[in-house]
Amino acid sequence: MTSCLQPLLRENMFWDAEYGAKSTLTGIIGRMATYSGEVIDFEKALNSGIDLMPKNYSFDADPLIMPDANGMYAIATPGRTRYNVS
DSSP: OOTTTGGGGOSSTTTTHHHHHHHHHHHHHHHHHHHHOSOOOHHHHHTSOOOOSOSSOSTTOOOSSOOOTTSOOOOOOTTTOOOOOO
């Protein structure tokens, strides 16, 4: 085996999974803070109860947020949009 492949073939193949998960959560926290105008930390985000998963995995499934009668979507407004965070 060549030496350039050694770092890729470690015993634990998922050594950067935690880094990836925290990086993704950082992006979600940024969105939550921007939409709400609140300071959101890791614990608040993890305990927020927000579910970003679709209810149904199907091409014909309705999205979680639907447009109003004029075809417009609700706009998140800092200071008005609230998350159930403790």
